[in-house]
Amino acid sequence: MNDRPLPTKDRLIRVAAEMFRTRGYHGVGLSELLTAARAPKGSLYHHFPNGKSDLAIAAANWASDGLLRIIAASFEPAEGFTEGATTFCHKLAKLFDLSGKWDGCPISATLFEGPENEAFLTHARYLFDGWIDEVANHAERFGHPPEVARQMSEHLFLLLQGGWQLARARHDSDVLRRLPVHMSGG
Amino acid sequence: MNDRPLPTKDRLIRVAAEMFRTRGYHGVGLSELLTAARAPKGSLYHHFPNGKSDLAIAAANWASDGLLRIIAASFEPAEGFTEGATTFCHKLAKLFDLSGKWDGCPISATLFEGPENEAFLTHARYLFDGWIDEVANHAERFGHPPEVARQMSEHLFLLLQGGWQLARARHDSDVLRRLPVHMSGG
Amino acid sequence: MNDRPLPTKDRLIRVAAEMFRTRGYHGVGLSELLTAARAPKGSLYHHFPNGKSDLAIAAANWASDGLLRIIAASFEPAEGFTEGATTFCHKLAKLFDLSGKWDGCPISATLFEGPENEAFLTHARYLFDGWIDEVANHAERFGHPPEVARQMSEHLFLLLQGGWQLARARHDSDVLRRLPVHMSGG
Amino acid sequence: MNDRPLPTKDRLIRVAAEMFRTRGYHGVGLSELLTAARAPKGSLYHHFPNGKSDLAIAAANWASDGLLRIIAASFEPAEGFTEGATTFCHKLAKLFDLSGKWDGCPISATLFEGPENEAFLTHARYLFDGWIDEVANHAERFGHPPEVARQMSEHLFLLLQGGWQLARARHDSDVLRRLPVHMSGG
């Protein structure tokens, strides 16, 4: 990982995304975060005028963009929704394993316990819906009518959210890998 | 709510369960919690020698017991698994509405970001498995073979965990009420 | 050490003397002390109505009594002051080694930083003078005139107090064993 | 005392040295210390990242430097060791009187009961040895052979340490002033 040449702002976002995902918004102190990102004390408020909450939003956005890329990489080459969903689940399981089998959903862990709950939850909803819309689009592309497509996408979302939590408690990505079973009429 | 006559320890547990559920382990300060529970500063360590983390475990246990009671109340009078599961989802949706449409799963919100992550996650797993086992027992009682029963129970668990998070982001319990749709071959 | 059958009060005194000697009055918490003495929480104020400070006085007295016994055991069988003083230094060096090469003078460590400084220092002076008087008596018994005897005793006291501190900093009782060199016109 | 224009860090060190010397490491609370030094709460950890123990080391160092200056001022203009030692004792007696006849040795009172005993005692030994070396150098300068010089210096150190404790218990610097008597073949 050559994250050394990255500009300070990007280093902050990536480190924040990783730490918030693992320990939650309030579980991470800024001084620790700045140390980990090798960023000087005062530079945070230069890049993120509103401080920690701005950084959390940016970190959640960055994590969400990554997920959207994984969705694309899973569904675009697929020949049907089930194949795409299966690939998606396996990719996330691999990600979970790589991160040490500890991390939670980067969006909910970062935004669900913030201080300005209203704004944070609204943003979480926005990101969640973006994800669901994207998967629903793929489902439509595979020929499913809009309402059914949306229901399939939401079902996958619920399973992944729930599965992520269970995988975290078990330190085991197995439940994520087995999610497709639950989709096919399980 | 006449929570005045309750002993101090129980008042602490209930207030802790509510506050942790809404704002997470690190999002709640002990002085605020003690004020809300009308308990003196030093009494926390009398009842919970290890302090905040002991209290969090107790709060998660108490919340889990409540959920197990809701499971019993949902499945025992039912005539089949689907009916029981539907009742369960509706009861949780009502609970979510009553709590202000803000709260997360009381177990994951309390235990997933604590300081002693290993012990906390292990306990979360224990409580989750207790819940899944209980629902699986009901499924078996309704005639489903053990392996199928367990899969049905886990499917319900994943949907509820995921649904809870989505409901929270949306401030809307609708997704919880519509969960049974996803179970019947969605 | 069969300190199990000892009455609670004596167990408290001995444990207090040992802990205060090592870590100072304020460095020892009562709950820790009570645990170490296997005494129930409330029993301290039964035996020592004024609490921690009463216990500290008792512990210092007990330690002082022990020192007076060592003085007697050193000087009574001796045939001259120098022999008695040499034996005394070696006995204290052995005691220092046995206690782990960490402890300070049980009187000053216990009483010099207490909360009621005036009373504590007065008591320390009383115990110190008792020790000096006792050694001076032995010096007189060996034929030295009263004023000379007192000066010899005080000289020994100063060397032992200073030597104890240096031995503590060095974790080495050697300086205590070499004290007699300084007395004979060094 | 115009300690107002002093930088915050130096104010903290001086106040700490004075308070620790009088009441011991654990006998002094940080909030009280910060109030006395007119320093804001959070600034301590800016100047001393490891908090109270860092401050204690700095205070002991500052006190030790002061003592080394007194040693120089006592021995440099002297014409022999005895004269220098006598001046030194009288200067310390005067210091003791000025400080209110309460204080202990600033090094042992500060470092002997700290929480990280090993590191603190090691540092106390380092400061003690610096003091003994310095006085031994003066003794050599006056013509005494190295081994004798060292023994003379250590003898003076022991008497001063012991005398300081006795003077403290008696609220009387007289014993310090009479120390030279003990050196000349007492």
Place this chain on the structure above:
DNA sequence: AATGAATGAGCTTTCATTCAT
């Protein structure tokens, strides 16, 4: 004579943030 539950003041430390440079 003896107990342990209960108390609130105080402990050391970390927090997110501001500001002068």
Place this chain on the structure above:
DNA sequence: AATGAATGAAAGCTCATTCAT
């Protein structure tokens, strides 16, 4: 655009003590 010194509120926790039994 970038920095690090400075800040006071709040954090979690321990303290010596009291009290009802």
